[in-house]
Amino acid sequence: MAIVEFKDVSRVYRNGDHEQRALDHVNLSLEEGRFIVVLGPSGAGKSTLLNMLGGLDSPTEGTITVNGKDISKLTPNELAEYRAATVGFVFQSYNLIPTLTVIENVALVKEIAPNPLSSHEMLKAVGLEDHIHQFPSELSGGEQQRVSIARALAKNPHILLCDEPTGALDSETGVMVLKLLLSMARDMGKTIIIVTHNQNIAKMADVVIRVKNGRIRSCEEQAAPLSVEEVDW
Amino acid sequence: MLLRKLFRTLWKYKAQFISMVIMVALGIGVFLGFNVEWYSLEINTKEVYDATGFADYRIYSDKGFSPEDLDAVKGIAGVEDATRFLSLDVSVKDSSDTLALTVSENMAVSGVLVTAGEPYSAEDPDGFWLSDSYAKANGISLGDPLTLSYQAITVSGTVKGLVKSGEYLICLPDTNQMMPDYDTYGFVYISPAMLDRSVPALYKMMVGSLYHQINVKSSLDKPAFVAAADKALGSTRLVLSKGETVSWAEAQGEVNEGKTMASILPVLFLAIAILTMVTTMHRICASEKTQIGTFKALGFKDRRILVHYSAYALIIGLLGALLGIAVGYGLGWFIMNPDGAMATYIDVPSWKLYAPAFTWVVIAGIIAFLTLIGFLSVRKMLQGTAADALRPYSPKRMKHLRFEETKRFKRLGFGTKWNLRDCVRHKSRSLMTLFGIIGCMVLLVGGIGMKDTMDAFLDVFFEKAINYATRVNLDEKNMTLEEGKALASSLDGDWAASRAVQIGDKGYTLEIYAITHDKVRFADTEMKIIPLSDEGAYICSRIARDFRLKAGDELSFTPYDGNESYTVPVAGVLDSMTEGIFMTDAFADRIGLTYKVSSVFTDAAEIPDDPHILNRQSKQSIMDSFDIFMDLMNKMIWLLVIAAVILGIVVLYNLGIMSYTERYREMATLKVVGFRDSKIGRLLISQNLWLTVLGILIGIPAGVGILRYLLDALASEYELKLVLGLPTWLVSILLTFGVSLLVGLMVARKNRHIDMVAALKTSE
Numbered sequence: 001m002a003i004v005e006f007k008d009v010s011r012v013y014r015n016g017d018h019e020q021r022a023l024d025h026v027n028l029s030l031e032e033g034r035f036i037v038v039l040g041p042s043g044a045g046k047s048t049l050l051n052m053l054g055g056l057d058s059p060t061e062g063t064i065t066v067n068g069k070d071i072s073k074l075t076p077n078e079l080a081e082y083r084a085a086t087v088g089f090v091f092q093s094y095n096l097i098p099t100l101t102v103i104e105n106v107a108l109v110k111e112i113a114p115n116p117l118s119s120h121e122m123l124k125a126v127g128l129e130d131h132i133h134q135f136p137s138e139l140s141g142g143e144q145q146r147v148s149i150a151r152a153l154a155k156n157p158h159i160l161l162c163d164e165p166t167g168a169l170d171s172e173t174g175v176m177v178l179k180l181l182l183s184m185a186r187d188m189g190k191t192i193i194i195v196t197h198n199q200n201i202a203k204m205a206d207v208v209i210r211v212k213n214g215r216i217r218s219c220e221e222q223a224a225p226l227s228v229e230e231v232d233w
Numbered sequence: 234m235l236l237r238k239l240f241r242t243l244w245k246y247k248a249q250f251i252s253m254v255i256m257v258a259l260g261i262g263v264f265l266g267f268n269v270e271w272y273s274l275e276i277n278t279k280e281v282y283d284a285t286g287f288a289d290y291r292i293y294s295d296k297g298f299s300p301e302d303l304d305a306v307k308g309i310a311g312v313e314d315a316t317r318f319l320s321l322d323v324s325v326k327d328s329s330d331t332l333a334l335t336v337s338e339n340m341a342v343s344g345v346l347v348t349a350g351e352p353y354s355a356e357d358p359d360g361f362w363l364s365d366s367y368a369k370a371n372g373i374s375l376g377d378p379l380t381l382s383y384q385a386i387t388v389s390g391t392v393k394g395l396v397k398s399g400e401y402l403i404c405l406p407d408t409n410q411m412m413p414d415y416d417t418y419g420f421v422y423i424s425p426a427m428l429d430r431s432v433p434a435l436y437k438m439m440v441g442s443l444y445h446q447i448n449v450k451s452s453l454d455k456p457a458f459v460a461a462a463d464k465a466l467g468s469t470r471l472v473l474s475k476g477e478t479v480s481w482a483e484a485q486g487e488v489n490e491g492k493t494m495a496s497i498l499p500v501l502f503l504a505i506a507i508l509t510m511v512t513t514m515h516r517i518c519a520s521e522k523t524q525i526g527t528f529k530a531l532g533f534k535d536r537r538i539l540v541h542y543s544a545y546a547l548i549i550g551l552l553g554a555l556l557g558i559a560v561g562y563g564l565g566w567f568i569m570n571p572d573g574a575m576a577t578y579i580d581v582p583s584w585k586l587y588a589p590a591f592t593w594v595v596i597a598g599i600i601a602f603l604t605l606i607g608f609l610s611v612r613k614m615l616q617g618t619a620a621d622a623l624r625p626y627s628p629k630r631m632k633h634l635r636f637e638e639t640k641r642f643k644r645l646g647f648g649t650k651w652n653l654r655d656c657v658r659h660k661s662r663s664l665m666t667l668f669g670i671i672g673c674m675v676l677l678v679g680g681i682g683m684k685d686t687m688d689a690f691l692d693v694f695f696e697k698a699i700n701y702a703t704r705v706n707l708d709e710k711n712m713t714l715e716e717g718k719a720l721a722s723s724l725d726g727d728w729a730a731s732r733a734v735q736i737g738d739k740g741y742t743l744e745i746y747a748i749t750h751d752k753v754r755f756a757d758t759e760m761k762i763i764p765l766s767d768e769g770a771y772i773c774s775r776i777a778r779d780f781r782l783k784a785g786d787e788l789s790f791t792p793y794d795g796n797e798s799y800t801v802p803v804a805g806v807l808d809s810m811t812e813g814i815f816m817t818d819a820f821a822d823r824i825g826l827t828y829k830v831s832s833v834f835t836d837a838a839e840i841p842d843d844p845h846i847l848n849r850q851s852k853q854s855i856m857d858s859f860d861i862f863m864d865l866m867n868k869m870i871w872l873l874v875i876a877a878v879i880l881g882i883v884v885l886y887n888l889g890i891m892s893y894t895e896r897y898r899e900m901a902t903l904k905v906v907g908f909r910d911s912k913i914g915r916l917l918i919s920q921n922l923w924l925t926v927l928g929i930l931i932g933i934p935a936g937v938g939i940l941r942y943l944l945d946a947l948a949s950e951y952e953l954k955l956v957l958g959l960p961t962w963l964v965s966i967l968l969t970f971g972v973s974l975l976v977g978l979m980v981a982r983k984n985r986h987i988d989m990v991a992a993l994k995t996s997e
């Protein structure tokens with residue numbers, strides 16, 4: 001069953017007389033529990049696609065349906081509820097709250113998520129159970145990204161959206177983070193959508209979507225995705 | 234090109250920029266305003282004192298002074314000039330008004346400044362040189378006829394000149410009145426020739442000399458002058474220095490009051506302005522760090538970058554100073570314009586505004602200091618290599634705080650922890666917010682508390698202490714004690730007598746009261762009404778403070794025109810409008826003090842015509858004179874309240890925007906995670922409200938402290954007991970809270986416009 005459906009979605013940014021079409025009549029259907037990679041050069045529209053899906057932005061035209069619910073016309077408060085319950089976000093630059101400890105950063109989602117998971121369990125799952133009382137500034141980049149993943153997972157979302165999650169990490173740490181994300185899809189049944197320009201990550205994906213000039217160039221199923229170890233990093 | 238960038242950056246940080254300009258303008262404005270007030274007062278009054286030959290000393294005698302006495306005084310080494318002087322309250326025919334009829338034989342001393350009409354002439358047979366303020370209030374013009382009467386003597390003539398005089402700079406009929414009332418009381422000068430012509434020969438034979446005063450210009454100090462005068466005149470006389478006259482003491486009191494105000498409030502405003510500048514400039518430079526680095530990497534010299542960024546602080550300083558100078562002169566004008574209460578109080582021909590020279594030095598110093606703050610902030614960002622400068626500014630690393638180990642802290646919600654740690658992490662910002670709130674609270678408690686204190690004082694004085702409808706002043710010199718008592722009895726009134734006495738070398742009034750009808754009451758230092766006991770003398774709290782006396786101590790005083798000295802027990806200390814000693818007639822009789830009835834206090838509806846009655850003062854007229862004084866007071870309080878609110882809004886808004894900018898990314902994160910705008914807004918506001926509660930808690934004692942300091946500074950003029958009513962607390966707290974909440978809401982509204990995508994894309 002399709003968990004995500006884009007129907008004729010466009011996003012136009014206007015700045016005076018200048019008009020920029022970041023997404024141009026996009027149609028897309030994604031299945032639940034898959035590891036999906038969106039590829040494309042800078043400015044192709046892949047982040048816009050992710051932001052639409054994450055409820056950070058709304059389309060100018062078309063409808064986006066997630067779990068059977070149209071999210072394209074939601075009010076700001078309804079969008080906040082949607083973000084709290086349905087999607088988890090992982091960014092290239094982690095975006096942790098510097099004044100909260102690791103455990104507090106993860107536990108803060110309990111304030112808003114309807115079915116949150118145990119913060120301790122999530123931190124254990126990402127291998128940070130020994131760092132829970134440290135502040136983000138006391139952790140390495142990879143560790144901070146794992147906290148960010150734990151926070152996203154603690155909301156118990158259906159979909160995990162990751163924007164260049166390994167972009168700021170060295171390759172070794174990046175591999176560790178990708179392994180973690182892959183296991184979320186395989187073991188926990190989450191739908192993972194990763195936006196990247198790193199072609200290698202695509203080799204692990206169940207589905208690879210290629211975006212260019214705001215349009216979907218291809219959306220291909222990979223019958224035999226490679227494991228993290230098999231990819232040549 | 235850099236100039237263009239300068240203006241664009243100013244626009245970018247417009248909220249901080251405008252708030253800083255306002256803060257600097259407020260600080261400089263209040264500083265300059267209060268200094269302009271006291272300095273203009275000093276210069277404007279000095280002009281009148283100098284132009285009219287205001288006397289340094291006044292020698293009094295009941296028997297009057299002969300021309301030989303005057304020559305003897307003039308012969309004292311160190312005496313520059315002297316005159317025989319007469320000032321006598323007389324009635325204006327066909328009205329209930331009173332004028333102080335004045336004659337100075339030598340107008341170079343205690344003379345007049347003619348503002349309209351003919352120059353004064355010592356030989357003029359029928360000319361009046363009338364107080365221009367009295368003439369204006371009563372519609373009297375040059376050339377109008379005027380008739381004055383004193384007992385059976387009538388003086389008639391025409392108004393030939395309108396004048397002002399240093400002797401009557403503050404023209405009060407007696408010390409119970411606080412503000413002049415030119416509708417009913419003024420002064421008039423006539424020539425010695427006219428006096429001589431008007432007074433019958435028989436009267437002159439009876440009273441001897443008409444001149445009861447010799448006024449002297451001398452640079453001698455008081456003990457030296459008194460000793461020399463005693464020697465020259467052959468007996469102890471009442472000598473009052475200019476500091477002991479109402480005109481000099483009250484005007485000087487106003488100057489000192491202005492100096493006190495100028496030393497407290499501006500410091501508060503300037504300190505907050507400078508501290509806010511430090512915080513703001515640091516934040517602006519921190520957020521401009523990569524641009525500063527870019528300039529450096531492009532090859533700009535450090536000096537050029539320093540000049541460019543210091544220019545922001547210089548522009549803020551210059552604009553703030555320009556606006557502040559306008560505010561300062563506006564404030565000075567507001568307090569002292571010719572139609573205002575100060576002009577009614579102090580009768581000078583013009584109210585020109587002057588600023589003391591040091592204020593310009595201070596203002597230049599403030600601009601230089603603000604520029605230095607900017608300079609140092611940029612220099613900090615320029616340190617190291619171009620690569621170092623290019624790296625974005627990173628705030629301090631979070632560290633665990635000691636109180637985080639407590640169980641209570643662990644139980645706190647994430648919002649509370651977030652805010653607590655943010656306060657600690659951004660200490661300077663939090664402290665500045667706290668200062669802003671404390672400042673706002675201090676001004677409100679101080680301003681409104683001053684009104685409470687004054688209201689309580691006036692309530693005791695008018696509602697309780699004055700329990701009579703009319704005060705009747707008697708011509709004590711021409712009546713016996715028995716006649717005075719009989720008159721008081723016929724009016725069913727209480728009476729008082731007054732004697733001039735000396736404690737040490739300072740002159741005071743001793744008032745003797747016979748209270749049998751409860752018409753006059755006295756308040757102790759707790760503002761409670763107490764009966765006067767017959768077991769000692771009471772002193773006002775100013776004397777108690779100056780001579781370190783309390784109940785049970787002994788007080789020694791010497792009446793003028795007498796040789797014996799009295800040592801009496803102090804029965805209590807009173808809060809009084811007049812500065813003096815008080816006792817009952819029974820106690821005065823016991824110690825053998827002689828006196829005559831000078832005033833009767835009565836409720837009698839009709840007061841018969843009696844040649845011994847000089848004039849009548851209704852309670853209402855005394856109360857009305859305070860209205861003008863209260864009007865001045867209320868103006869000052871409104872100014873303080875407005876300043877408090879502006880200060881609160883500007884400081885809190887500036888810091889609120891700073892906090893919002895610094896936490897923008899964190900708020901964007903919370904928004905992405907799924908927090909609603911309203912919840913994020915509540916988090917932001919709650920930090921402000923904590924600081925507000927803390928600021929209020931500190932601001933209350935600080936406000937009381939400032940008020941106490943102000944009352945101590947004013948203690949030489951008013952005997953005030955600090956009173957703060959519940960409404961004052963409520964208004965101060967609610968207004969401070971309201972300002973904080975309003976600013977919090979203004980800032981929190983902005984989080985609706987957080988661009989989550991843009992905020993989270995940027996690197997840490």
